[in-house]
Amino acid sequence: MAQPRDFGFGEEQEMLKDAARRFMDDKAPLLALRKAAKGTEDPYLGDERTGFYDQEAWREMVELGWTALAVPEEAGGVGMSLVTAVAVAEEVGRAAMPTPLTSTLQTTYVLKHAGTAAATEWLQKIAEGQSATLAIQGQEDALQWDSATVTADGDQLNGTAWYVQDLQKVDFLVVAARSGVDLKLYAIDKSAAGIELGYDRIVDLTRDQGRVTFSGASATCISDDGLAALAAAEPALLTLVAADIAGGCEWLLQTTAEYAKVRTQFDRPIGFFQAVKHPIVNMMIEIDQTRSLAYNAACAYDTDPDTAHRAAHLAKSSASDTAEFCANRATQLHGGIGFTWEHDVQIYHKRQIHSQQLFGDGIWHREKAAAYL
Amino acid sequence: MAKAVETTEQREFREYCAAWLEENRPPPTAMPLPQAAYEVMTEDHRSYLVDWQAKCYEAGLIATDVDKAYGGHGHDGFQVIASTEVRRAGVPYFINWIGLGMTAPTLLQHGTEEQKQTYLPPIFSGEDIWCQGFSEPGAGSDLAGLQTSAVKDGDNWIVNGSKVWTSLGHFARYMLLLARTDKNDKYNGITYFMGPMEADGVTVKPIHKMTGESGFNEVFLENVVVPDHMRIDEVGTGWKVAMSTLTSERGAGMGVGAIASSESPFAAIEQLIELAKRTRRNGRTAWEDPAIRDRLVKLYEKTEGSSQNFRRARMNALNGGAMRIPLQGKLTGSEIGQELHHLSLSILGSASSLYVGDPNAEENGRWALGYMNTYTGTISGGSSEIQRNILGERVLGLPKTK
Numbered sequence: 001m002a003q004p005r006d007f008g009f010g011e012e013q014e015m016l017k018d019a020a021r022r023f024m025d026d027k028a029p030l031l032a033l034r035k036a037a038k039g040t041e042d043p044y045l046g047d048e049r050t051g052f053y054d055q056e057a058w059r060e061m062v063e064l065g066w067t068a069l070a071v072p073e074e075a076g077g078v079g080m081s082l083v084t085a086v087a088v089a090e091e092v093g094r095a096a097m098p099t100p101l102t103s104t105l106q107t108t109y110v111l112k113h114a115g116t117a118a119a120t121e122w123l124q125k126i127a128e129g130q131s132a133t134l135a136i137q138g139q140e141d142a143l144q145w146d147s148a149t150v151t152a153d154g155d156q157l158n159g160t161a162w163y164v165q166d167l168q169k170v171d172f173l174v175v176a177a178r179s180g181v182d183l184k185l186y187a188i189d190k191s192a193a194g195i196e197l198g199y200d201r202i203v204d205l206t207r208d209q210g211r212v213t214f215s216g217a218s219a220t221c222i223s224d225d226g227l228a229a230l231a232a233a234e235p236a237l238l239t240l241v242a243a244d245i246a247g248g249c250e251w252l253l254q255t256t257a258e259y260a261k262v263r264t265q266f267d268r269p270i271g272f273f274q275a276v277k278h279p280i281v282n283m284m285i286e287i288d289q290t291r292s293l294a295y296n297a298a299c300a301y302d303t304d305p306d307t308a309h310r311a312a313h314l315a316k317s318s319a320s321d322t323a324e325f326c327a328n329r330a331t332q333l334h335g336g337i338g339f340t341w342e343h344d345v346q347i348y349h350k351r352q353i354h355s356q357q358l359f360g361d362g363i364w365h366r367e368k369a370a371a372y373l
Numbered sequence: 374m375a376k377a378v379e380t381t382e383q384r385e386f387r388e389y390c391a392a393w394l395e396e397n398r399p400p401p402t403a404m405p406l407p408q409a410a411y412e413v414m415t416e417d418h419r420s421y422l423v424d425w426q427a428k429c430y431e432a433g434l435i436a437t438d439v440d441k442a443y444g445g446h447g448h449d450g451f452q453v454i455a456s457t458e459v460r461r462a463g464v465p466y467f468i469n470w471i472g473l474g475m476t477a478p479t480l481l482q483h484g485t486e487e488q489k490q491t492y493l494p495p496i497f498s499g500e501d502i503w504c505q506g507f508s509e510p511g512a513g514s515d516l517a518g519l520q521t522s523a524v525k526d527g528d529n530w531i532v533n534g535s536k537v538w539t540s541l542g543h544f545a546r547y548m549l550l551l552a553r554t555d556k557n558d559k560y561n562g563i564t565y566f567m568g569p570m571e572a573d574g575v576t577v578k579p580i581h582k583m584t585g586e587s588g589f590n591e592v593f594l595e596n597v598v599v600p601d602h603m604r605i606d607e608v609g610t611g612w613k614v615a616m617s618t619l620t621s622e623r624g625a626g627m628g629v630g631a632i633a634s635s636e637s638p639f640a641a642i643e644q645l646i647e648l649a650k651r652t653r654r655n656g657r658t659a660w661e662d663p664a665i666r667d668r669l670v671k672l673y674e675k676t677e678g679s680s681q682n683f684r685r686a687r688m689n690a691l692n693g694g695a696m697r698i699p700l701q702g703k704l705t706g707s708e709i710g711q712e713l714h715h716l717s718l719s720i721l722g723s724a725s726s727l728y729v730g731d732p733n734a735e736e737n738g739r740w741a742l743g744y745m746n747t748y749t750g751t752i753s754g755g756s757s758e759i760q761r762n763i764l765g766e767r768v769l770g771l772p773k774t775k
Contacts (some may be wrong), residue, residue: 006688014690250693257769271771278761280769285701288685288693289678295691296681314674321671366670367663373646373673 024095076127093247135161167210186219204354235312242319317365422468426499444494523552563611707750714744
């Protein structure tokens with residue numbers, strides 16, 4: 001099946017992307033983050049992360065329709081393409097915005113591929129403005145889609161889900177749980193009885209993460225074949241993170257290039273020196289590859305499903321390497337100042353290295369892509 | 374912005390191109406063609422390739438979008454389709470790649486009406502082969518340091534000096550010639566000419582490469598007479614015009630035909646993966662070695678990334694500025710090619726030592742030969758280092774290294 005040459009990115013997507021950029025600029029999430037972190041004795045303390053999150057911004061995004069943009073129309077959503085979601089995710093990454101938007105979009109895709117009437121009911125909650133995240137990983141070998149150690153006995157969940165993104169911010173969870181030999185998917189309100197939340201102390205200041213321990217919590221089964229639903233949603237999950245990285249690394253590129261124009265040493269702006277100039281150009285080259293691969297992967301998911309997995313693995317493989325490289329070069333080329341707490345480069349740096357590993361790094365995804373070559 | 378869906382006319386033209394190429398694919402030459410158009414040395418290869426180019430021109434695959442007054446076919450937006458199909462078909466390259474890729478865009482942008490009518494049609498047909506006279510022994514990366522002089526003498530210019538790395542110089546009727554018309558102004562003292570290669574005082578001497586092949590030359594110019602009507606643009610504007618030529622060479626200009634590559638951008642990596650799948654290493658195939666496989670997939674990823682870059686480059690809303698992606702084309706393409714060929718040597722292991730002509734060499738030594746030839750890409754047309762300067766300065770606004 002042929003893909004549209006413009007990735008399916010038309011005027012509608014362009015307007016939405018511009019609006020998202022303006023919105024996130026206006027919110028100045030990093031200023032808010034620093035304000036919230038000020039006075040915090042230990043800014044790494046997980047429980048403090050709630051303060052970093054602008055609840056009002058979420059409500060505004062709900063009104064703008066962004067949070068439900070991937071929810072099918074029959075479930076009350078906007079029913080737009082992954083390319084559209086990727087365009088917004090890129091802006092989230094550029095702003096390094098603490099928001100459960102990406103997790104909610106990812107959960108949307110898992111619910112869509114679960115494809116049951118029960119799943120549709122939870123999609124409707126997203127359409128109504130709720131946020132959600134995936135609680136699908138176990139503690140060990142957690143990148144495997146079947147790593148979950150939560151068990152299901154009927155609709156009762158027991159055990160702990162690990163590395164749950166945006167846990168402090170979301171309303172409900174989609175949980176992977178073992179039921180005999182099967183891996184099933186369940187949905188459950190975060191505030192339900194029988195759930196204990198634990199927050200991780202993570203490197204990335206713009207996200208929060210945690211553990212969810214279930215003790216006989218009563219959940220709704222949304223899929224008897226969880227692995228199939230996760231596998232089908234996988235290209236969307238990966239591509240959204242790749243787009244976030246492309247946006248964040250573009251910020252690092254532009255910020256580093258600006259710094260190289262104003263920082264003077266040896267009587268010249270340091271960007272004059274090729275030892276500085278060339279690595280900045282290399283950042284741009286890596287970003288452009290990642291960005292093109294992310295849009296290609298989104299378009300493949302939307303219009304050319306046979307190639308969607310290969311394209312998504314290549315996009316995340318590229319994105320993970322780009323995240324590492326750009327974070328590394330941006331800090332190095334900023335010199336001492338980029339290494340300080342005060343400079344925003346560190347915030348972006350840490351977001352990129354979190355994103356690099358999120359759902360698997362370059363080595364992981366090249367191994368997955370190899371199966372398609 | 375590129376249209377999401379092809380129009381009926383575009384689809385019909387694409388189908389026409391594909392069908393024509395399939396029907397008219399030329400039989401292989403008696404001796405295999407060199408790997409790239411800039412290595413063509415023999416008369417047999419020259420005449421074979423000129424015939425092929427002429428046929429493609431007549432069929433409308435070359436100069437597709439150029440005005441009929443200049444020998445073109447007068448379409449709009451069809452060249453990209455024709456060039457894509459030419460690459461996809463895996464047919465021989467077009468020998469007149471300098472004429473098509475550099476002279477034609479330069480003349481279309483800077484030439485007089487008469488120059489365009491006179492010089493363009495034989496470029497498209499391959500009748501007039503062109504070479505490029507930019508680099509000199511003392512002017513490589515610092516191209517504006519060129520010393521070849523042109524002195525006005527009535528209606529003529531008298532040119533003295535020498536050029537180097539002149540691909541196709543031995544076949545060329547004309548040279549894109551940069552000469553100094555003012556010794557006191559480095560950048561505004563350069564003028565752009567069309568140099569007649571058959572004129573008295575022109576000596577072409579082949580240079581041999583590390584591969585043992587030739588294909589490029591030194592060109593000595595001794596009191597060569599160039600009529601003033603063969604000057605392109607105004608006196609002293611040669612640097613500006615040269616920059617537009619180089620923009621075309623680096624893949625950012627308006628194309629008039631698929632030029633340097635006759636293969637799909639994926640051909641090399643796919644062939645290398647095939648090689649890895651049939652080559653033994655440590656008791657299994659090289660493809661089954663995870664370290665080798667990781668590097669292969671990384672190169673596949675980069676190849677796909679570059680290919681998708683071309684797609685994104687056409688979209689103003691997503692390309693980050695008109696020149697940002699196009700100016701990366703030559704740099705990334707040549708570096709991926711080099712890395713890929715270097716990896717081929719690791720995959721072949723001991724057998725990588727066997728060169729062209731050795732009866733036991735894999736694919737007659739194409740990987741070792743190709744490896745060495747990748748340096749053509751990373752050095753010529755502005756080295757990778759110069760490309761990074763240009764990208765940093767023009768796209769990111771970093772201070773000029775000059």
